[in-house]
Amino acid sequence: MADTPDSKYLDKRTAERYVRAGLLDEKAYERHLKGLPDVAEKSVPVETTMSDDEDFDDDDEEEDEDDGEDGASA
Numbered sequence: 001m002a003d004t005p006d007s008k009y010l011d012k013r014t015a016e017r018y019v020r021a022g023l024l025d026e027k028a029y030e031r032h033l034k035g036l037p038d039v040a041e042k043s044v045p046v047e048t049t050m051s052d053d054e055d056f057d058d059d060d061e062e063e064d065e066d067d068g069e070d071g072a073s074a
Contacts, residue, residue, distance in 0.1 A: 005025065005028045009029075
């Protein structure tokens with residue numbers, strides 16, 4: 001059990017950094033990855049939709065346009 005890496009170092013996004021810093025043994029990390037179960041059959045498709053630009057209300061943009069118009073008339 002002492003050969004098990006600390007779980008805080010096992011995040012895929014940061015593991016390489018920990019290996020370079022010597023905080024995580026690369027072989028132990030690879031053993032950890034190989035020991036993970038294949039859960040692909042549990043996955044579900046994800047659907048997303050993008051909203052139209054017309055539906056997007058950006059108040060900052062409108063204020064910037066108003067500021068420009070006020071400055072031109074002054």
